[in-house]
Amino acid sequence: MCFTTFGAIFLSMAKHWWKALAVLLVLYTIIGGFLLPVPRLQILHETIRNLYFHVTMWFGMIIILTISIVNSIRYLQTQKIKYDIVADASSKVGLLFGIAGCINGSLWARYTWGAWWVADAKLNGAAISLLFYFAYQILRSSITDETNKARIAAVYNIFAYVMFMVFIMVLPRMVASLHPGNGGNPGFGKYDLDNNMRMVFYPAILGWTLIGIWLLSISIRIKKLQIQNE
């Protein structure tokens, strides 16, 4: 009796360990992120801790949207609908992370740069990238035929990902920008991100991304149940 219970717990641990890891890492981010020491910097003051909650959103978004494009390519190669489901669900979770990153970035900007939004290459690029993925969802919902929907959406998704990379990684580095890491401004990595911050920042990226993958897995499973039920 006792043995089987432990066996069940062990089996469930073997299957769900990464969810536990996600929760532990984000808990560590919340606790360590507020209590561990950070560099004392002008203008930023304590808001430097936003790094663990703002930058990680964008890292998570990039990783999850990479999952999306990989599955779109796989769909085009194999025509299997399961890849289309993953691509769709991951673009939704990516969008969720992107919206969260955009809103909390805006709040952060208000108290460090003095405005909710500035006409900045990085910010506008991020906003345009979000629009690309909104358009992806609108495109999907506008086509009723399932195979056509999957194929056109997959092709569009590849285009959207490339433009997303150009708008948030390439263009902001070519012009002047307030945002760290662009146009002559130092990235956090160079001067500001000390070893204390790295100890929270890297686990935070992994934790938030795994939470995103958990949400993704639930939404994929619900979508599959819907299809099976039809």
Added chain:
Amino acid sequence: MNKYLLLVLSLLTALPNIILAQMPTNSEIEMADAMVANGKIYVVVGVLTIVFVCIVTYLIMLDKKVSKLEKQIKK
């Protein structure tokens, strides 16, 4: 020879100053030191932890519910 030795020695004595200059020891910059001193920061961390744990509990329940539905459909 003596010149080089002098150069190395002066660099070595300057080194701690160079490192110290780059360390964030500037306590004039305003941080939430009071919150850390009186322990109110733990309240913030506690509240956020509770919110996060609640969301995770809901996620676990949702996960289990989906598993149950998957088993039902398999039958």
